[in-house]
Amino acid sequence: MNKTADHLxxxxxxxxxxxxxxxxxxxxxxxxxxxxLALCQxxxxxxxxxxxDSEPNMNMLxxxxxxxxxxxxxxxxxxxxxxxxxxxxxLNNEIAEVSVKWPNDIYCGNKKICGILIENIVQGxxxxxxxxxxxxxxxxxxxxxxxxxxxxxKMITGKNYLIEEVLISVRKNFFxxxxxxxxxxxxxxxxxxxxxxxxxGEWCRFKEKERTFEAMIIGIxxxxxxxxxxxxxxxxxxxxxxxxLVKS
Numbered sequence: 001m002n003k004t005a006d007h008l009x010x011x012x013x014x015x016x017x018x019x020x021x022x023x024x025x026x027x028x029x030x031x032x033x034x035x036x037l038a039l040c041q042x043x044x045x046x047x048x049x050x051x052x053d054s055e056p057n058m059n060m061l062x063x064x065x066x067x068x069x070x071x072x073x074x075x076x077x078x079x080x081x082x083x084x085x086x087x088x089x090x091l092n093n094e095i096a097e098v099s100v101k102w103p104n105d106i107y108c109g110n111k112k113i114c115g116i117l118i119e120n121i122v123q124g125x126x127x128x129x130x131x132x133x134x135x136x137x138x139x140x141x142x143x144x145x146x147x148x149x150x151x152x153x154k155m156i157t158g159k160n161y162l163i164e165e166v167l168i169s170v171r172k173n174f175f176x177x178x179x180x181x182x183x184x185x186x187x188x189x190x191x192x193x194x195x196x197x198x199x200x201g202e203w204c205r206f207k208e209k210e211r212t213f214e215a216m217i218i219g220i221x222x223x224x225x226x227x228x229x230x231x232x233x234x235x236x237x238x239x240x241x242x243x244x245l246v247k248s
């Protein structure tokens with residue numbers, strides 16, 4: 001059964017909250033700010049078509065629809081930044097060692113607690129609509145052995161969390177940051193994002209295709225490219241999927 005209130009749609013089950021949101025947009029049934037909460041997903045998805053695995057009724061699986069028609073396509077990664085910061089701000093009030101891992105994860109220490117999937121519809125040089133998909137591990141304590149480093153809030157604090165209450169808090173944070181983005185305060189958002197970016201300013205090993213190399217994260221470029229500097233001082237930019245941080 002579906003429940004709708006104040007642009008919040010709660011689904012007992014769906015394929016994925018992002019797919020549901022995109023269908024609403026294509027059918028012209030999406031209002032700016034509409035938020036979908038899925039209690040169970042049969043085909044949850046992450047970045048680069050990866051499967052998102054979650055036990056039913058345990059985690060926050062949500063998608064927020066916006067109409068950022070003021071935002072040039074080259075700046076679309078700012079939507080990922082504000083989504084990351086909205087989740088960071090919630091988690092930072094609950095636990096320590098929270099950081100944002102480029103391009104789309106939230107970490108607690110060296111463990112993944114949240115994944116983000118932004119899907120944009122571009123019209124000309126600007127965005128027409130956007131869906132910010134969030135998978136935040138709340139109450140699940142057992143994960144597939146195929147997942148490298150998952151963790152949940154309950155595993156850290158021992159507490160149970162009400163999914164809808166967490167969503168309300170994250171959504172409030174998101175739209176505060178969205179208003180800042182709409183006001184054109186790009187530097188503020190980028191500075192905040194870089195201040196909580198996982199491994200920024202540290203020498204790390206990266207993998208590019210078949211080679212590995214040592215470099216330091218120094219910034220974010222257009223379209224969300226990761227900007228790194230190697231030991232020789234050469235600066236390079238990489239899109240999603242072109243570079244991978246090697247675990248130490």
